[in-house]
Amino acid sequence: MRRAAGHQRRFDERFAAYFDSLAGRRGGLDLPPYGAFPARALDLVRELALRGGKRLRVVVLHEAAALVTGEEVAGLDEAAIAIELLHAHGLIHDDIIDDSPVRRGGPSTYYAYRHEFPDRPDTALALAVLAGDLAAFLSMRVLLTGGLPPALAVALAAVHADVGASTVAGQVLDLERDFRPAPDLPLLHAVTEYKSSRYSVLAPLRMGLLAAGADPAPHDGGLSAYATALGIANQIHDDWLDLFGDPGSIGKSAGSDIRSGRHSYVVRALLAAVDAGERRVLDSALGDPDCDDDTLDRVREIARAHGVDAALRAEAGRHAREAAAVAGGWRGHWRAEAVAFFEHLPTWTVARDR
Incomplete structure (x- = not known):
């Protein structure tokens, strides 16, 4: 994934420069001249956004443009920043919903505010919500004020706004999922598609093609099929990492899905496999934020005994193989080098350790 590493490195530099520009006179963000809270909200968005992550969306965006041309493509920086700011918005709100103290190896935005306002929990919650909202509006602002050709800016913003709405709808469905005793696979797949796949894979594919001058509409069936299969593979692997991965690598506490009571792919598989005694162990851990490590280790042992892992x-x-097969069908229509990347990406996503 050397190509991906290059995209990630260049983007991180560009992303830092973008945040620097918000404080400048030209193109700067017009924050209120009084009070410290507005600037602190922007600082926390910046801190989370620049703390890293896989930058999968950035890589997909650039490689989507490379399907069309090997030349430099205007608009990719703005589209990448928009997508990653939308991602930051989602992470901030996810951590509020899940009461997560850690994100990307550091404090979540919500817990940063909780540490700053230990005696004002309502204020900490409100400020975290607003910081997430700020990230969402900045994500649209960068497309519409970045100096792109008007037609391209509007086309990219339309994709971005649509996927933003889908992502919020997916988050709402995610909450409904946990009200069900054992969600079925179609429901889990729908949560994954709306909450994650559409903005992490499908939107970057569409936006990369648009920036490169191609109309994604005639290819949308294949793009959607690829995004759905890759998104499900990625989410199943994420859920697996949450229970079986190394906390130092994944950048958050192990077992957070169990402790938050999230009915993930792992939990669904466990519920289908356990006997009555094992179910009591699982029930004692599921949804208990204070679940101790020994109980979590017992859940892992049960999972491994049933071959769930x-x-x-x-x-x-x-x-992942399904997604790779879809990408293989793009050969002959799009540039071979980029097609090969999309064929290889699904294999990488289910082998990563974070």
Whole structure:
């Protein structure tokens, strides 16, 4: 994934420069001249956004443009910043919903405010919500004020606004999912598609093609099929990492899905596999934010005894192969080098350790 590393490195430099520009006179953000809270909100958005992550969306965006041309493409920087700011918005609000103290190896925005206002929990919550909202509006602002050709800016903003609405709808469905005793696979797949796949894969594909001068509409069936399969493979692997991965690598506490009571792919598989005694262990851990490490270790032992860990790895691999096969069908129409990247990406996403 050397090409991906290059995209990530260049983007991180550009992203830092973007935040620097918000404080400048030209193109700067017009913050209120009084009070410290507005600037602090922007600082926390910047801190989370620049703390890293896989930058999968940035890579997909650039490689989507490379399907069309090997030349430099205007508008990709703005589109990448917009997508990553939307991602930051989602992370900030996710951490509020899940009461998560850690994100990307550091404090979540919500917990940063909780530490600053230990005696004002309502204020901490309100400020975290507003910081997430700020990231969302900045994500649209960068497309519409970045000096792009008007037609391209509007086209990119339309894709971005649509996927933003879909992502929020997916988050709402995500909450509904946890009201059900054992969600079925179609529901889990729908949550993954709306909450994650559409903005992490499908929107960058569409925006990359648009920036490169191609109309994505005639290819939308294949783009959607690829995004759906890759998104499911990625989410199953994320859920697997949450229970079986190394906390130092994944950048957050292990077992957060169990402790928050999230009915993930892992939890669904566990609920289908356990006997009555094991179910009591799982029920004692599920939704308990104070679940201790010994209980979590017992849940892992139960999962491994039933082959849940191996079965989920196999299922993620199956969806990854499905995505790779879809990308293979793009050969002959788009540039071979970029097609090869999209064929390889699903295999990488289910082998990563973070």
